[in-house]
Structure formats: structure tokens, C-alpha cells
Amino acid sequence: MPRRLADAMALFHPDKSWPLLLQWLESQGVDMRAEVLILPLLLSLAAGLGAADKPRPGGDVVTVLLLEDPALQRLGERLFMDARLSRPEGQSCAACHDSASGWSGADHEKNLASGIYPGAVPERFGNRRPTTAAYSTYSPLLHAKREDGELLFVGGVFWDGRATGHLLGNPAADQAQGPFLNPVEHNLPEAGTVVNSVESGPYAELFRQAWKTHGVEAPPGEVTRRKFGLIALALAAFQHSPAVSPFTSKYDAYLRGQVRLSPVERRGLALFEGKGKCADCHPNRKGPGGTLPLFTDFTYDNLGFPANPENPWYRMGPGLNPAGVAWVDPGLAATLESLPQYARMAPANLGKHRVPTLRNVDKRPHPGFVKAYGHNGYFKSLEAVIHFYNTRDVLPRPEAVARPIPGVNCWPRPEVEVNLNREEMGDLRLSPRDEADLTAFLRTLSDGYQPPRSRPVPRAPGVADRSARPQVSSRMGSGFNP
Ligand code: HEC
Numbered sequence: 001m002p003r004r005l006a007d008a009m010a011l012f013h014p015d016k017s018w019p020l021l022l023q024w025l026e027s028q029g030v031d032m033r034a035e036v037l038i039l040p041l042l043l044s045l046a047a048g049l050g051a052a053d054k055p056r057p058g059g060d061v062v063t064v065l066l067l068e069d070p071a072l073q074r075l076g077e078r079l080f081m082d083a084r085l086s087r088p089e090g091q092s093c094a095a096c097h098d099s100a101s102g103w104s105g106a107d108h109e110k111n112l113a114s115g116i117y118p119g120a121v122p123e124r125f126g127n128r129r130p131t132t133a134a135y136s137t138y139s140p141l142l143h144a145k146r147e148d149g150e151l152l153f154v155g156g157v158f159w160d161g162r163a164t165g166h167l168l169g170n171p172a173a174d175q176a177q178g179p180f181l182n183p184v185e186h187n188l189p190e191a192g193t194v195v196n197s198v199e200s201g202p203y204a205e206l207f208r209q210a211w212k213t214h215g216v217e218a219p220p221g222e223v224t225r226r227k228f229g230l231i232a233l234a235l236a237a238f239q240h241s242p243a244v245s246p247f248t249s250k251y252d253a254y255l256r257g258q259v260r261l262s263p264v265e266r267r268g269l270a271l272f273e274g275k276g277k278c279a280d281c282h283p284n285r286k287g288p289g290g291t292l293p294l295f296t297d298f299t300y301d302n303l304g305f306p307a308n309p310e311n312p313w314y315r316m317g318p319g320l321n322p323a324g325v326a327w328v329d330p331g332l333a334a335t336l337e338s339l340p341q342y343a344r345m346a347p348a349n350l351g352k353h354r355v356p357t358l359r360n361v362d363k364r365p366h367p368g369f370v371k372a373y374g375h376n377g378y379f380k381s382l383e384a385v386i387h388f389y390n391t392r393d394v395l396p397r398p399e400a401v402a403r404p405i406p407g408v409n410c411w412p413r414p415e416v417e418v419n420l421n422r423e424e425m426g427d428l429r430l431s432p433r434d435e436a437d438l439t440a441f442l443r444t445l446s447d448g449y450q451p452p453r454s455r456p457v458p459r460a461p462g463v464a465d466r467s468a469r470p471q472v473s474s475r476m477g478s479g480f481n482p
């Protein structure tokens, strides 16, 4: 390994997993001795990432390159769908992250009940609602930044940002190591069990190839850890691929100039950027270089969403939840407490959750399908979320009204009453029509939209192959009627 290059790469990648990249380059036929050439090559590759109008994923150059590797993406898809990787068998990632519901929870009944999902052991529940697994690779590594004299936290994935990305170089990759060993998810005892299952399973060959390409010469004690890391990277690569994060919503088509929004959607968009203040945290404009927006600024906020009394976590018993019904979701505070450099910032971040992307927020298998929203699944419709933003500080508490109906004549108190955002929400003075228009705009964020042909071709009955017909001139105007 040329020393100078190694030093340069270390600048990009604190975890020193840069050898993965070098091996990959070598496997692509790049001469490793030509170190002078490699660095510019790397930089140009990095600059070319997020090709076309896609933003650059979060994390460092090396990991980001791996996310774009089609072979890793294919392996990741098999891993994501593999229900053997749980104890007892039967639970894949897709059980809680399904494409039909925008890579979030795909069970109507569960969404309606609590919005929280059981793990492989059916009576064991987690404490939060599954976020969408799509677009999560775009979150930067968890870091602090100073804004208006205040220290703001940005990046990481999970509602509380605890997958920081500092381990594998991308937060979604760090995240992917979690569920396998989590007793309320896949419930496997250790990394070695995951690796063994993969190496003896139906797509063992895909994994063997990936290890051959990306695997590093590792000391014997390190092999399992590195292989587990590669499994997580493959999962992140799949979640990064166009299969999961395609940027194909109607709004994307609108930004690409392929379609116009309807008048209602346009009004919704204006409210989203204006009176609703939504864009303050869910940015919707193109980024530098014309990149498509992610509808999250990856910061953290406490909006005062009420506790969800249906959250099964309250009943999980002292083994999992020693606090019982008194449990309060600490959000970002718990993550900061575990990081010595930020621990003293924990109290100021109690109850803050990461701003979720709004991409696919309305994606559902059929119109009557209920989705749960917010970190604890309290809300069951977009209308309810928007009405809460609008009236949180206007409606009284349930105790103050005779027949309390939350969302109609009252709102329950926030789950965490400190660090509440009062600047951007609570009393937005939106009319019922404004609320409906905002919802209509959110519906334009679902992937899988087919933009109309740029020039509509008139229908010709009896003509089998439309593509074989000569192009109809637009000058024929609307009077043309075959
Ligand atoms: C039992 C349900 C369940 C299973 C199985 C599951 N997840 Fe999740 N997932 C969740 C929940 C709940 C959250 C949010 C947890 C939190 O924030 O504390 C989540 C969060 C995530 C996120 C974070 C997204 C973001 O932007 O914050 C990603 C990515 C993800 N899961 C991917 C996966 C992958 C990959 C697997 C399989 C290895 C998997 N999940 C298996 C329930 C599940």
C-alpha cells in the first residue's frame, strides 16, 4: 500500500476501511502503484456520485462508492427479503419496511392499532413506529453544527439518530447491523449467526463474490466483524438503489419539467413553503447543482406529539422496559448521552426526534389503507398530523372539555413538555381548505408516478401498435379527431 495514498485516504475515512475501496479499485483493473492517478480518480468519482439530479449520499467517499455498486445492491436485496435471518425464522426487513406502503409498516391492522410492530418473537414489540427505509442513505453522519449561537445536531438515522454512521461510514449502513441482533426485531444472538446463515444460504455465492471484491485481508479474529459489516453495507446499498429510493414522484417529475401540478397541489405547495412553514424543516427546493430535495434537513425537533397510549412497549415488562407505563421516549437525548463529547447537551435535546423525509408519506397499497405517523404512531392520517401542526396550541387539553375528542375539541399534552418548538407551529391559522391543499401536495411525493408523454398522442381506435404510427404534428391542434 503506497503510504502517501493511505494517509490521504485516511482523511476521508476515519474508520480506515479505505482498503475496501482500494481492493475494489484493484478488482476493477486499476493499477494500485499508480497512486498519483488514483487520488484524482477517486475525487472525480466522488464528484460524479449522485449522477444526474440525485443528491450525494451521506457519509464518506469510500462508503458512498460502495453504495453505488450494483452487485452489492443485488446482494442487499436478497438480504432484505430473507426471512431466514431471524429467530424464530420468518421475519425479514420487509416485514416492517414494505414497498407498497413506502418502505414503512405494511400492516393495516397494526397501523390502526398502535402503529408499532412485533419482532420475530411475536409478543415482543419495539417502542417506535418503523420509519421509511427509503432515502435513509442520504442522511449525513451525525454531527453538531452551530447556528445562531446554538448547537444543532444533524444527521444519523433512526428517530433518535443513534445509528450515527461513524462505524461504517454511512448511517444507514450502521443502522443495518442493528435489527438482526435486536431482541425486539430479528432476535439473533450474535453477528456470527447472521454471517453463517448468509454463507450457507441460497445466495451464498453472491456474498462470496462480494467478499472477494470488497473483503480486506483481516486477522482471523476480525473476519466475522468485517463480514457482518459487509452485510450491513449491502443492505444499505439496496436501500440506496433505484428499487427503493428512485426519485420518481409526481413532484420530482414537476421539478424535472415533465408535468404541471394541479391547482390544488400548487396551492398546497405555496402553503408548504409559506404559511405552513413546512419547508423550514422539510426542504422541498432543488439543492446546489440542481439536485432533488429530500424533504428533511436531518435536524431534530420536539413537536410535542402526544404519547401513544396504545404503544405496546408500556406493557413489555421489566426485562425490556423497566419504566413500565412511566416510560417517556427520550429521543435524541439518549443518543447524546452515549457520546461523551455531547453528553452534556442531552437535557437540551430531550424529546427531539429526527425530521423524517416526507417522500412516500402517502404511499399506500390502496386508498382505504391506514398508515401511522410520528415516532410513536399516534397519528393515523396526514390530515390529523397537519391539523395538529395547525392547532396544537389553540385547542384545550382533554381535561378541560366535557366530551374530549382529540383533534376535534382538544389535544392531549405533549409526550415531552420541554424543548418544545413554538416558533414554527402550534397556531398556524390555516383554514380547513388550506389543510386539505397541504395534504394534496403531500400526495405528490409518492414514488412510481408516470409522467405523461411530453406531447399527447391522440388515440386511434383500431391501431394496434401505437409506436409504429407516425408522430402527429402538434399543429394539427385540438380539432384533430381520428
Ligand atoms: C420488527 C420490525 C422491524 C424490522 C424487522 C426491521 N425494522 Fe427497520 N425499523 C423499525 C423501526 C421501529 C424503526 C425505527 C426505530 C427507531 O427509530 O428507534 C426502524 C428504522 C429503520 C431505518 C431508519 C430509517 C431512518 O431514516 O431513520 C432503516 C434504514 C431500517 N429500519 C432498515 C431496516 C433493515 C435493513 C432491516 C433488516 C435488517 C430492518 N430495518 C428490520 C422496525 C423494523
Ligand code: HEC
Pocket (backbone or CB within 6 Å): 272, 276, 277, 278, 279, 280, 281, 282, 300, 301, 302, 303, 304, 305, 353, 354, 355, 356, 357, 358, 361, 372, 373, 374, 375, 376, 382, 385, 386, 389, 421, 424, 425, 438
Ligand atoms: C420545526 C421543524 C418542522 C416543521 C416546521 C414541520 N415539520 Fe413535519 N416533522 C418534523 C419532525 C421533527 C417530525 C417527527 C416528529 C415526531 O415524530 O415526534 C415531523 C413529522 C412530520 C410528519 C409525519 C411523517 C412520518 O413519517 O411520520 C408529517 C406528515 C409532517 N411532518 C408534515 C409536515 C407539514 C405538512 C408541515 C407544515 C405544515 C411540517 N411537517 C412542518 C419537523 C417539522
